[in-house]
Each structure stands twice: as C-alpha cells, then as structure tokens.
Amino acid sequence: MKRILTGDRTTGNLHLGHYVGSLQNRVKLQDDYDTFILLADIQALTTHFERPELINSSIYDVAIDNLSVGLDPNKVTIFQQSKIPSIAELTIFYSMLVSVNSLRHNPTIKTEAKQYGYDDLSYGFLGYPVSQTADITFCKADLVPVGDDQIPHIEQSRKIARRFNDLYGKGEIIIKEPEILLSENSRLMGLDGNAKMGKSLGNAIYLSDSIEEVNKKVRAAKTDINRIKVSDKGNPDICTVSKYHKVFNEGEYKNICDMCKNASIGCVSCKKILGDKINNLLEPFREKRNYYENHKSEVKEIIISGSEKANKIGNETVKEVKSAMNILI
Numbered sequence: 001m002k003r004i005l006t007g008d009r010t011t012g013n014l015h016l017g018h019y020v021g022s023l024q025n026r027v028k029l030q031d032d033y034d035t036f037i038l039l040a041d042i043q044a045l046t047t048h049f050e051r052p053e054l055i056n057s058s059i060y061d062v063a064i065d066n067l068s069v070g071l072d073p074n075k076v077t078i079f080q081q082s083k084i085p086s087i088a089e090l091t092i093f094y095s096m097l098v099s100v101n102s103l104r105h106n107p108t109i110k111t112e113a114k115q116y117g118y119d120d121l122s123y124g125f126l127g128y129p130v131s132q133t134a135d136i137t138f139c140k141a142d143l144v145p146v147g148d149d150q151i152p153h154i155e156q157s158r159k160i161a162r163r164f165n166d167l168y169g170k171g172e173i174i175i176k177e178p179e180i181l182l183s184e185n186s187r188l189m190g191l192d193g194n195a196k197m198g199k200s201l202g203n204a205i206y207l208s209d210s211i212e213e214v215n216k217k218v219r220a221a222k223t224d225i226n227r228i229k230v231s232d233k234g235n236p237d238i239c240t241v242s243k244y245h246k247v248f249n250e251g252e253y254k255n256i257c258d259m260c261k262n263a264s265i266g267c268v269s270c271k272k273i274l275g276d277k278i279n280n281l282l283e284p285f286r287e288k289r290n291y292y293e294n295h296k297s298e299v300k301e302i303i304i305s306g307s308e309k310a311n312k313i314g315n316e317t318v319k320e321v322k323s324a325m326n327i328l329i
C-alpha cells in the first residue's frame, strides 16, 4: 500500500470545512492507503505559542474528531508530532537547504501571515514549510492529500527532497519526493459568507456541535440580503445557505434554487431543511464521539501506539539521512 500523510493542527475542534475539504476524503482513502494522521501540536505553536493549554486539550479533541467521522484506529496511524524527535532533527537538516527568500515568497505563507496580522514573522512561522517537509518525509509518505491552497508547500517539500538527494544521495533516493493528491471541495465558505470557514473567524459549524447549535448557526447564516419578504424573489447565487445546500443537500439543490428564484420557499424553511440535512450527517458522528469522550484512555492509547509506530519509521529515516550526510559515527 502507498502511504499517505495527512493531519490537522491542534488549535481547537474541527469543523464542517475540515470535513468537506479533508476528513471525508480521508475516510474513503483509509482502505486503499496506509494512512498516517498527524496531530500537529508543534505546528500549532507557530501561531498559538501563547495558548499551550488550548493546544494540549486539542490533541484529544482533534483525535476524537477524526475517530468520530469514521477513521478506524485499526487501519490508520494517529500520532502526535511532538512525540516524534526525528521530525525535529530532519527540520534542522532541511533548514540548511532552503533560502529565507523562497520562504518569504511562498504564497501560502504570505496569505496566512496576512490572515494572522503578522508584520514581523517569527522564525518558526516562516520556517513551517520546512518542518512540514519533515512531517511528510520522516515516514516516507508517497502522497499528501491537500487543497489547492497548500500546493506551494508541497512543491517546496519536493524541492527540498530533490536538493537533499542531489547533494547527498550519490545517485540514490534517500528522501522520497511526495506527490500531491489534490482534494476536491477544498473550500467551504463560512456562515458569514465572507471567508473560508475557519476556527478563529466565528463562522464555523463544528463537528462537535449539538443539534440545537447547528440549527441556531444555520438560522443566522447570511442569505441574499435583498430578499426581505417571503414574496421577494431571491438570488441563490449570492446566498451562503444555497452553497451549503449544494454540498450537504445535493439532491434537492436545484429545486431549492428554483423555489428561491420564484419565491415559493421562504428563507426560514430553506434553512430548516439545511439544518436537518447537516444534523443527519452529524448524527452518526455524535454517537462515536460520545463513545470516545467516555473512553479517553482508549484515545490516549491510540495516540501513544501510533506515535511509537511512527517513531520507529522516523528513527530509520534519520539514520539513513545521517549516513548519507556522513555524520553518523
């Protein structure tokens, strides 16, 4: 089986945007690929270094989010980044092979720096594509499933792997160049209709939300603001709710749009249908979540044994890297 490396930053619970852009696909891939899921607590520090308690509690939360949507701990390897010293070692080695300018010009870094309001980037933030390369290559991953916004990072990782092999490989491949597995549906708009759904933007429906929370959030979602009365004809093209119908209620999407355009459905009813659809999707996840919330020691064991497995592979990789670099005594 080819190996996949995927994962999430441990900066809070995961939401529907993560589900649509990544988790849903992860569940499908787990039968055909050796799937490694990174709980990225070190990477979380690059933006949340002042909130270690959030990062700590999110290790469980993110692991449970993954397990609740159907990732099977008997098939996938869930591991904690800070438990893998080989990732830190590889990050140091790779950092010699990347220029500061290439990191500064990385479009994803630029966008994220703007999003977080950083003028003066920390060394850790600027260098996170380097540590991401270590995340991918320590376990010799063949493929990385990503949305198109993450492509520059993977290109950077491929460049680092090539540079390493050219410099130290003596004609052999020491570091595997990861391939991109492009995810469909990589973006889900937030409920405010202004930006991609995000943990820190207050525009998300979380996988852990209750039925009532989902309904309340959907009721507050942005619609066509020109539609004041039920008798006003709507424009679903500028309505966030209709975009959600397209994703979560595909079968009725066209009909909903037609009814909106000829004012034969009101926004309240339209949102009620959407809320029910989202709750139907989340219901089986809630059952699993409930189980794991009540069996946290099981979750801990899954993370520990996954990290042990990942560590063995990582130690081998570092040994090969040091040997190629001639720094093994």
Ligand code: SF4
Pocket: 223, 224, 227, 234, 235, 236, 239, 240, 241, 242, 256, 257, 260, 261, 265, 266, 267, 268, 270, 271
């Ligand atoms: S009826 Fe539905 S699609 Fe049309 S504006 Fe209202 S919420 Fe949006």
